[in-house]
Amino acid sequence: MQKMINIALPKGRLGEKAYGVFEEIGYGCPSIRETNRKLIFENEENGVRYFWVKPSDVAVYVERGVADVGVVGKDILLEQSSDVYELLDLGMGKCRMAVAGKKGGRIDTDRTLRVATKFPNIAREYYRKQSLEIEIIELHGSIEIAPILGMSDVIVDIVETGTTLLENDLEPWEDIVSISARFIANKASYKFLNEPIRQMCEKMNEAIKKS
Numbered sequence: 001m002q003k004m005i006n007i008a009l010p011k012g013r014l015g016e017k018a019y020g021v022f023e024e025i026g027y028g029c030p031s032i033r034e035t036n037r038k039l040i041f042e043n044e045e046n047g048v049r050y051f052w053v054k055p056s057d058v059a060v061y062v063e064r065g066v067a068d069v070g071v072v073g074k075d076i077l078l079e080q081s082s083d084v085y086e087l088l089d090l091g092m093g094k095c096r097m098a099v100a101g102k103k104g105g106r107i108d109t110d111r112t113l114r115v116a117t118k119f120p121n122i123a124r125e126y127y128r129k130q131s132l133e134i135e136i137i138e139l140h141g142s143i144e145i146a147p148i149l150g151m152s153d154v155i156v157d158i159v160e161t162g163t164t165l166l167e168n169d170l171e172p173w174e175d176i177v178s179i180s181a182r183f184i185a186n187k188a189s190y191k192f193l194n195e196p197i198r199q200m201c202e203k204m205n206e207a208i209k210k211s
Ligand SMILES: Nc1ncnc2c1ncn2[C@@H]1O[C@H](COP(=O)(O)OP(=O)(O)OP(=O)(O)O)[C@@H](O)[C@H]1O
Pocket: 010, 011, 012, 013, 014, 054, 055, 056, 057, 072, 073, 074, 075, 076, 093, 094, 095, 158, 159, 160, 161, 179, 180, 181
């Protein structure tokens, strides 16, 4: 019997969209639509098992081989330096990583820059290249509040439509990197399940090219 392919999907908007593509190319799992609290679903007929995990944990499951493949934002791969194969840019979940600060403000290079972020490694690497001395203030959400309340000078965060910045009197100052969702694979799985993973990847590629 063929081995199941274990797929880690990010809970939320991105995962729903990605699952839609898997369904379209023949890897659906009907019971997945029946509940939104269950976390593991499988379909023996087409040999897939899905895990719904926190978006920032997808690469951890794939790196450790609990999931053979997964869908994850490039932001997470960069932040976690995940040791996985990046097989395909899915062209969804598009946004950018940017530095933002108060409207009309600018960076004061004479003192240590206080940077609030959910992405400390990306921020550190960005400012290391600029030889700027910084202090990281690590937060886990609502990052935009930090500069407004004077806790940080800038934020390094995801910007999609720009609405959150705008509504909080902030503006983007510098773009760091473009982000989109990636189809990733565990390195050992890619070797041992090469044929079915490559087939899945090719079908996904066809489907996203059409859409
Ligand atoms: N406006 C956006 N905000 C956040 N992420 C976005 C946005 N647009 C696209 N993305 C992409 O979608 C992915 C999942 O984002 P989502 O907002 O669903 O999770 P999250 O709340 O950031 O995750 P977690 O709960 O693990 O912190 C991100 O990693 C990013 O690549």
